[in-house]
Amino acid sequence: MRVLLALYLVLSSIVMPGAHAKEAGAFAQVDAHAEKAPPSAEKSVSALAKYLVRPARNDEEKARAIFRWITLNVSYDTARYQSGAPGAMSPEEVLHRRKAVCSGYAALFEHLAKEAGLEAVTIRGHSKGYPISASERQDSDLNHAWNAVKIDGKWRLLDCTWGAGHVTPSMKFVRKFSEHYFLTPPEEFLYGHFPLEPKWQLLDRPVARHEYERMVPLRPDFFRCGLALHSHRWASFEAEDSATVTLTGPEDALLLCNLMRDGKELGRSYTLTQREKGKIVTRVRFPRPGNYILRYFVKRRNESGPYSWALDYQITASRGAKERAEFPKTYGTFQESGAILEEPMVWRLKAGERQRFSLRVPGAAAVAVSVDGKWTHLQRTGDRFTGEVALRPGPVQLCASLDPAKRSYSVLLEYEAK
Numbered sequence: 001m002r003v004l005l006a007l008y009l010v011l012s013s014i015v016m017p018g019a020h021a022k023e024a025g026a027f028a029q030v031d032a033h034a035e036k037a038p039p040s041a042e043k044s045v046s047a048l049a050k051y052l053v054r055p056a057r058n059d060e061e062k063a064r065a066i067f068r069w070i071t072l073n074v075s076y077d078t079a080r081y082q083s084g085a086p087g088a089m090s091p092e093e094v095l096h097r098r099k100a101v102c103s104g105y106a107a108l109f110e111h112l113a114k115e116a117g118l119e120a121v122t123i124r125g126h127s128k129g130y131p132i133s134a135s136e137r138q139d140s141d142l143n144h145a146w147n148a149v150k151i152d153g154k155w156r157l158l159d160c161t162w163g164a165g166h167v168t169p170s171m172k173f174v175r176k177f178s179e180h181y182f183l184t185p186p187e188e189f190l191y192g193h194f195p196l197e198p199k200w201q202l203l204d205r206p207v208a209r210h211e212y213e214r215m216v217p218l219r220p221d222f223f224r225c226g227l228a229l230h231s232h233r234w235a236s237f238e239a240e241d242s243a244t245v246t247l248t249g250p251e252d253a254l255l256l257c258n259l260m261r262d263g264k265e266l267g268r269s270y271t272l273t274q275r276e277k278g279k280i281v282t283r284v285r286f287p288r289p290g291n292y293i294l295r296y297f298v299k300r301r302n303e304s305g306p307y308s309w310a311l312d313y314q315i316t317a318s319r320g321a322k323e324r325a326e327f328p329k330t331y332g333t334f335q336e337s338g339a340i341l342e343e344p345m346v347w348r349l350k351a352g353e354r355q356r357f358s359l360r361v362p363g364a365a366a367v368a369v370s371v372d373g374k375w376t377h378l379q380r381t382g383d384r385f386t387g388e389v390a391l392r393p394g395p396v397q398l399c400a401s402l403d404p405a406k407r408s409y410s411v412l413l414e415y416e417a418k
Contacts, residue, residue, distance in 0.1 A: 027064045029055055034069040045091050045108070049115035059118055060183070063149045063158070066112045067182050071164040074108065075099050076173040105160040106145040119150040123157075125195035126209075128217050141196060148200060155202055156183045159193070180220035191218045221308040225253045225298045230279060236314040239286070241321040245294065245313060247280040252301040254335045255310070257282050260293040269347055272327040274340050283327070283345075288320035301336060328398075333410040337402055338362045341413065342384075351393040351417040358386045361412070365401040368409065371417070375399075391417040 033055050041051035052065040077099040089097075089104040091111040100108070106122040113120035127144035146159040163181035165174050180188075186202035190212065198206035207215075214234040231246035247255070257271040266287070271294070273282040284294060292315045297307035326347035334341075342358040349355050360383050361367055367385035368375045372392045378385035389396075396417050399409040 027061065027068070030061045030065040031068050034065045035072060037069060037073075042095065045095055045111050046115050048095065049112045052112070053116045059149075059151045062116045062118055063113065063120075063151060063156075064182065066109060066116065067158055067160060067163065070105060070109055070112075070160045071177055072175075073098055074105060074160070074164060075175065076161070076165065076167055077101055077104070078167060078171045078173055081167075082171065102161040103145045105164070106147050109147045109149075109158070109160050113147075113149055121148050122146075123148055123193075123195050123197075123200045125193060125197075125200070126212075127194070128192045144193065146193060148202070151183070155200075157186060157189045157193075157200075157202060158182050158184065159189075162192075178220055180223065188218075188223050191215055216311055216313065218311050219309055221298055222296075222310040225300060225310070226250045227253060227255075227280075227298065227310065232313060235312070236316070238316045238318065239284075241286055241317060241319045241325075243284045243286075243294075243315055243317075245282045245284065247282075247296075248278070249280055251275075251338070253280070254299055254301055254307070254332075255280055255282075256297045256307050256335065257284075258295045258297070259284060259286075260295055261290060269326040269329060272330065272341065272345070273335070275338060276340060284315070285321040285325045285327070286315075286317035286319075287325065289317050291316050329414040331411050331413070333400070333402070334412045337364065337400060337410075337412065339364075339400070339412055344415070347415055349391055349396060349415050349417045351391050354388045354390050355396075355417075356386070356388050357398065358384065359398065359412075360384045361400050361402075363402065365404045366409075367398065367400045367412075370397040370399055393417055 034052055037048065037051055042048050048069070049066070052069055053062045056062040056065055074094060075098060080099070081101055089100055089107065091108045094100045094104040094108045110120045110122050122145055124142050124145050126141055144161075146157065146161070148155045148157055150156070159181040163178050165176040167173050190201055190203070190207060194209065194212045195201060201207060214236075216229060216233070216235045227247050227249040230248050231244070255273050256268065257273050258268055259266045259270040270287065271282055271284050273280065275281070282294070286292060294313040294315055296310040296312075298310040299305070299307045327345060328341070328347045338361075340360040342360070343356060357369055357378060359367065362383045364383070364385070366377055366380070368377045369387070369389045371389060372394055376387065376389045378387040394417060396415040397411050398413040399411050401409050
């Protein structure tokens with residue numbers, strides 16, 4: 001079965017541990033056992049299954065040991081993919097070659113699971129590749145294969161192929177384990193997998209194909225960080241010169257957005273994301289008519305490292321915004337502090353005039369506006385800071401004292417006065 005190349009970009013190098021990361025520690029023993037499999041245990045499917053399940057205390061741990069060994073040891077066969085006719089591979093062939101396309105990954109899992117006394121099946125169907133145009137229709141009904149395994153009398157879903165890693169645009173396989181694709185909840189799995197047989201959606205009400213095609217392509221870290229769609233259920237929509245998109249999520253979920261056109265990032269100056277009344281609100285302004293991608297990145301507040309790609313929307317704008325439409329530049333501290341900007345909402349301000357500033361910064365000791373080296377502190381009322389400042393040409397920065405124990409300020413926002 002030929003897998004679409006785009007499918008394999010689902011796990012880009014920025015993807016962090018999957019949606020079930022909090023549960024991963026529970027599998028530490030069986031994961032370590034799978035990683036240490038000796039060559040003597042890898043001579044046949046039956047021998048490997050016998051070795052892998054040795055420390056397993058239940059069916060879930062048996063399935064995990066098998067999943068982990070495959071994702072550790074089987075690489076995506078880019079040469080076979082590029083041939084255009086990969087053909088079927090037996091589980092024994094996958095075991096010995098340590099390379100496969102999706103059907104080989106799924107076949108090996110199914111046979112190892114059965115040798116281990118588990119009930120498992122291979123599921124064939126359609127997958128959404130990443131990155132794709134959010135409204136793109138991939139007409140093939142069969143472009144991917146994955147598995148279901150019965151745990152404690154209940155069918156559960158997993159994808160060894162997507163759990164193992166990703167292929168770069170230059171056709172190089174990069175091993176990058178994703179926890180998300182092991183026993184993924186059906187309502188999350190469906191965002192990237194549509195089985196040919198509706199029963200394998202494992203949902204009380206199976207979703208129709210036309211609904212699946214319209215669904216937003218959500219990536220593993222969207223679920224890991226506890227996000228949920230609120231304002232826009234479908235992947236693509238139309239707008240005039242601006243749009244507002246709303247998500248929900250826990251307080252420690254931090255988001256950044258980029259607006260893209262023709263495959264190029266326009267930067268974050270055309271978007272502003274902040275929390276308002278318990279929701280995560282993103283305002284977007286379009287510089288001219290056309291098709292855009294609104295791309296979200298997310299991470300948890302206590303995590304170091306970069307933000308991870310979470311989802312895309314495709315938006316068609318009927319017209320461009322007026323001059324001075326860009327939002328002020330936001331820094332990471334703006335998100336991390338939970339700040340909410342009230343005014344001004346445009347990046348370019350008028351030099352030589354007095355400008356009113358208003359924003360809320362929970363927990364801040366002070367907020368000041370810096371203009372040409374001169375600092376003007378805003379008046380504080382609870383967590384709201386307001387005031388008027390005379391502007392001179394050049395950068396205008398809003399800075400906050402976020403740690404009362406330190407006499408230091410962090411930049412939240414930056415404007416330009418002209």
